[in-house]
Amino acid sequence: MRNVHLATVLILGWLGQLLCTGSLLAISETNYTQEYTDKVWPFFISHGEEGTIQTDDQVKIAYKTVIHPNPVATIVILQGWTEHYTAYAEFAYDMYQEGISTFILDWRGQGRSQRFLDDSQKSYIDTYDSYHHDLNAFMKQIVLPQSKTPPIALAFSMGANILALYETKHPKTFSRLIMVSPMLDIRSDPFPQLFAWTVAKLMEILGLEKNFVWGHGQYTGLAPNKVTSSEVRFLKLRELRKNNLETVIGGATWAWLKASLEATWTMRDQATLLQIPILMLQAGKDEIVRTEGQDQLCTEAPLCLKVVFPLAMHTILGENDRIRTKALREILDFIRYGY
Template sequence: MNWTFTSENNLASTFASHINPFWQDSVKEGYFTGKDDIKVRYAYCIPETPQATIVICSGRIESYLKYKEFIYDLYQNGFAVFILDHRGQGLSDRMTRDPQHGYVADFDDYVDDFVMFVETIVKPLQQGPLQLVCHSMGGAIGALTLLRLPSLFSKAVLASPMFGIKPSLPNWLANGLIRTGLAVNRMKKADAGYFFGQTPYIAFPFSLNKLTHSKTRYALFRELYDEEQEIQLGGVTTEWLAAAHQAMNRIEDSAGAITTPALVLSADDDAIIDNKRQRRVARLMPNAELEIIPRAYHELFTESDDIRERSLSTILDFLTACTHTS
């Protein structure tokens, strides 16, 4: 299939001439109220006669505003797109005294929000099959959602899914550090605190970034977070890390029960994800194809054109292929 994607050449002017006007004209934004009265913000767009409805489950620190180019590309290729900002990040409500804290009490809270979003906002407007596209932490949330509701989505794409994170410490050490961190927070009588070595938001220069090879897309990402300061997020809290470890262990233990036809894209030069564990889990999923993207850093949707186009074409080919079930 011939898909068309934006290019990093003159991307700033493409934003001005095409992507931002599209966002003004075609994207609707709203919110719903999740558990503990947390406002969860979302956005969606529906082209005429879409071939399918894609729900995006984004990564840590992300906002749907960061996905404008990707959403535009999906829309131009005939897909309806729905995306939410997870609780505690993006434009959704924060939950601790410090809005920069990367915090969640339990990954099931993310899943509850996500399921509520799909059932109450997406399904009434769904056209064509319902498909899931995840990135990073969103891959862990997506996997937990597929475990809870195996028939919710007809297909799932997990890009750089967070089935393990670096540094991949042995369990006893990770658990020990997490326990110590939680004890420190209790002594401080704090609702949450940064894990050792984590800090508020820092905008790293491109030369130090391990997210993308695209200077243009990286610059646009940092510009966005400078302009829209309320979407900035710092490092993870000990609570988030404890919840993430629990979630990743659960996914690995239950991977055989993730039966939705899935495509797992593994970024070969990922510095964030423990690829060894990620690929091990992917191979335990009975209906998953594992595709390794050579030279790719963590963020496949904002990579340089060659890597991004290969990733996006692979995703859209997978989502539109006829599934033959025996």
């Protein structure tokens, strides 16, 4: 009897792994480069469409869609700082296997969207309200006309801050929000945030707000890996940037820093205005943003569920197989069952 019970447990465990982990993790770190080249990239290029739209303030915004013919859900992906929509090729591939359509946009000033400075590698924004024009245009012109299910937003880092601010002004545009390592509390070490803002404001007064922040500069492709414990996924993202240099951001300007700090402060003050279900994925070893602001928002927003990944670094969706698979499972469960 004991042997029968043990055999049953083993069989159920194997079936669970086959049905859950296998379906969630379309390709693994084992032979990752070859699998990505053979499966993910051809799929991403051949499915859906990529193009540009124009916002109501006359800015050209780039986007990419991967639409499932019979979707069970629709995810609008809002990228993080310096990203290009190609960074989500693997995630879009994974979601398609689960019957989910994905819509991805490049924020103004990065990716293939319109830049505002002669030096395209400088990250510049006047105010985060400007990003709302991008999201408005994307939703009205691309997502809503093509989506067959109520859209769910998935936003990473800076994109999550923009999304949260957008939701306070345009409530219930999305049925649910998924925030991955949201940028709600910027690391300004070794100086306090208020000091960093004061310096940025001074640079604005002096007419130097379009200069690189101290320590930032042109992209070299040599920056150390501070975002994921998966070296193969990190190297793939670096390769994508190398192959698309026109989409690359080298660093932040003082204007971007000032606007970003102000946006995080505003969002933390308005957390109670977020009245729809939220899933927050928090990285326990995040070296890019502080998690205190995430904790505050998820405590004050009435329908926020926070899931902590103690060993994850900032880019949870680009992490090692074990962390990434668990994150995908949390996302799919939230899509299916909600808060």
